[in-house]
Amino acid sequence: xxxxxxxxxxxxxxxxxxxxxxxxxxxxxxxxxxxxxxxxxxxxxxxxxxxxxxxxxxxxxxxxxxxxxxxxxxxxxxxxxxxxxxxxxxxxxxxxxxxxxxxxxxxxxxxxxx
Amino acid sequence: xxxxxxxxxxxxxxxxxxxxxxxxxxxxxxxxxxxxxxxxxxxxxxxxxxxxxxxxxxxxxxxxxxxxxxxxxxxxxxxxxxxxxxxxxxxxxxxxxxxxxxxxxxxxxxxx
Numbered sequence: 001x002x003x004x005x006x007x008x009x010x011x012x013x014x015x016x017x018x019x020x021x022x023x024x025x026x027x028x029x030x031x032x033x034x035x036x037x038x039x040x041x042x043x044x045x046x047x048x049x050x051x052x053x054x055x056x057x058x059x060x061x062x063x064x065x066x067x068x069x070x071x072x073x074x075x076x077x078x079x080x081x082x083x084x085x086x087x088x089x090x091x092x093x094x095x096x097x098x099x100x101x102x103x104x105x106x107x108x109x110x111x112x113x114x
Numbered sequence: 115x116x117x118x119x120x121x122x123x124x125x126x127x128x129x130x131x132x133x134x135x136x137x138x139x140x141x142x143x144x145x146x147x148x149x150x151x152x153x154x155x156x157x158x159x160x161x162x163x164x165x166x167x168x169x170x171x172x173x174x175x176x177x178x179x180x181x182x183x184x185x186x187x188x189x190x191x192x193x194x195x196x197x198x199x200x201x202x203x204x205x206x207x208x209x210x211x212x213x214x215x216x217x218x219x220x221x222x223x224x225x226x
Contacts, residue, residue, distance in 0.1 A: 032213065043118075043204050043217035044157065089156050093212045101170060102212050104156035 012111045019077040023090035023105050026071060030092040034102065035064060035075045039086045047075070047088075077110075085112045117141075118218035120205050126224045129195060135221045137188040137205030145169075145211045146188040148180060149204040151220070157204055163188060164211055195225045 013019045025033075031052040036044035050057045050064045050073075057064050063076040073090050087109050091102040118139045127133050137146065145164050149157035161180040162170035168180065177199075179191040188205055202222055206215040 034214065036217075041219075043120075043206075043219045046214060046216060049214055101159050101162060101172075102215065104158075107154070107156050 009106070010109045010111065012113060013080050014113050015080060015082060017080055019075075019080045019084065019110060021075045021077075021088050021108055021110065023073040023075075024071060025073060025090070025092050025105075027092060027094055027103075028068075028071060029094050032093040033064070033066060033073050034091045034093075035062075035073075036089045036091065036104075037084075037086045038089065038107075044089060080110075080112050082112050082114060085110055118205055118207055118216050120203075120218035120221050122221055123219065124222045124224075126226060127192065127195065128226055129197070131195075132191070132193045134192065135190040135203055135205075135223075137190075137218055138186055139207040139216070139218075140186055141207060141209075141216070142185075143207035143209050143216075144185060145208045145215075146182065147206040147208075147215060148188065148190050149206065149217075151202040151204055157217075161190075162211070169211070192223075195223075197225050200224045 034049045035047040037047050038044045048059045048062050048064045050066050055066050061078045065074045077084055087107045089107045090105040093102050121136045147162050148160040150160055151157045159172050160174045163182040166182045166185055177194050181189040200223055202220040204220045205218045208215040
């Protein structure tokens with residue numbers, strides 16, 4: 001079946017370094033993707049989104065890259081800070097059929113070392 | 115204002131109790147969602163409301179009953195729950211279906 005997954009369950013980075021969180025998706029019909037950050041005890045927080053007609057989008061300290069050829073999504077965080085420690089989820093939306101719901105990936109924990 | 119509020123923050127209920135979870139947003143969003151999240155798992159969609167009408171029910175057991183009294187409010191009525199229903203229940207809203215959803219902090223539900 002279709003699925004959204006993440007390559008690694010945990011990622012540990014040094015404060016100040018750049019982080020790259022990867023996500024593989026299998027639904028080639030997906031046309032919209034979102035990255036969420038979830039801190040302990042809180043709801044998911046929207047970080048950045050990208051539509052399938054783009055391959056890159058930048059926000060404040062974050063960049064999302066979309067490679068539709070290999071169905072790969074990544075989130076890059078520049079100058080990672082302790083406050084970036086959280087679980088990160090990618091989510092996709094199909095363009096047809098179930099077009100009113102997001103499918104979330106498994107989640108990856110980002111741990112920032114001081 | 116991108117805030118979605120949920121009450122209560124924590125809820126403990128017995129299997130014979132009836133309780134309700136509440137969600138509110140004042141962003142003018144016309145789509146609202148209920149998700150269930152188990153520990154260390156991604157959110158799982160339960161219900162979607164669009165323009166105050168139920169749009170999607172992801173085969174959720176009838177012991178969960180959603181209600182959308184108006185465009186700003188979303189309730190989830192709970193009755194005869196099972197211990198395995200213990201989870202974090204998240205509400206979200208968005209301007210359009212499935213786009214840029216904003217989540218509330220969730221209600222931590224424990225069924226005893």
